[in-house]
Amino acid sequence: MSAPGTLRTGTTLRARAGSVLLLLLLVGGWEGYCRLAGVPALVVPLPSAVLATLWDGLASGFLLPHIARTVAEMALGLGLGCAVGFLAGVLLAEAEGLRRLLHPYVIASQVVPKLALGPLFIIWFGFGMTSTVVITALVCFFPLLENTMTGLRQVDPQKRELFRMLRATRLQTLLRLKIPAGLPVILAGVRVSVVLALVGAVVGEFIGGRTGLGASIIAAQGMMDSTMMFALFVVITALGMLAYQAAVLLERRLLRRHPSNQSTNQPTNRQG
């Protein structure tokens, strides 16, 4: 891994520089086209105006409570959804009868558009944070449930026999074999949930929020302020990328001993 490391650092750097260059080109092209063709700001605002609005919003502190609210909803929903999804996944993976009983419902619940339940949650939990957290938790729940079930059930049969041979109890087999062995699959579920949590929080705020980035988009729409909407998109995208990177880092940290991790790891990030 060390010999090709420097080589890979070079190619990764070049690839990153390429990505940045592409972004600059696209934004520059957008700015130029809008100025030359005189596109109205209501339809597509100028990137420079979006940046200025964004900077204003951050500097004046106007955006900060909204960001904080969305981050809080995301974190609470993600934590709640992942915890419940993980526990339910363990339960269904361990109790064969229960799994067979509930399997069709698990499948059905996968295809139900969870966000469509938002209006119902507003009736149940009222406007505000609770509804959004519940929606977010619900969308995070399923990837964790599914991946925990899959991860725990795909443990190498020979290792399971080893634990039988060593007369491990069921709990020991779960804690010391199945969960560590299934961790890569479970964490892949976390990564999916992180992305969905942001969608859940923002869309939840569309429906029933007064504060938060999603609620701000609706407010900006009401004032026909496309520039602000674009500024909010930028914030949401940045938030999503940060959360995703955090999930990837967590995954890499927890899985550094797993052999399957070698291929997914970018060695350059571990050498720094």
Place this chain on the structure above:
Amino acid sequence: MSFVAIDGAGYAIGNGPAIVEDIDWRIGEGEFHCLVGRSGCGKTTLLKLAAGLLLPTSGSIRIRDRAVSEPSAEVGFVFQAPTLLDWLPVIDNILLPLSLKRRVGPQDRRRAEELLALVAMPGLGARYPRELSGGQQSRVAIARALVTDPALLLFDEPFAALDAITREELQDDLLRLCGRGGTTMLFVTHDIAEAVYLADRVAVMAGGRLCHDLRIDLPRPRGRDVRYAPRFTALCRELRRAMDGGAVAAMPLDAAS
């Protein structure tokens, strides 16, 4: 009294055909027996019956005159794959059988280090499985099986995936290890030379039945040179003939000529 006594043992899934049937076999205490046969002849199933991982659907299997009804603490099993836990360092992999039962103390760690030295990997306890070669992983698996001092050790083709040179080294290590204590061994393999080199007695299995039984009268300790002795070759040839005969059991007996 035999250490392991298998009497008329058979195993079938549901009403399907028997995977093994009518097995009669005796292993004396401290003996090294090998079971050879082609893939799918039922030798792994027989081994799992002896381990208590499967229960015979007919006949009985007794160890120290007690019927085997579940995996026992005094029986160790070395699987086809090393089955090491990737997230634990080597030393904790070796200590796994102990740590599942009780808190591991410093003397246990010393013992694990000793075992590591015995399998020719001194000081590698802090490594992780993925940093080891295939042969080293097999060695760790053997050390793990030995850490509980089992009275009976069962091997399911543990060296099948290794290259020939590493395999011979591990065979020598295994002979050295079993020369120390009075551990009884039952070793399943499809490699005739491996069976002859290791065993006091070899059983040939075909179609779920034992079809041949050969006592290996090569002197111990056995070293590299034994592999090239005429007697070794003769025993291998005899086993090979028995395996061919076993495969065409329904044919007239002139198949050997």
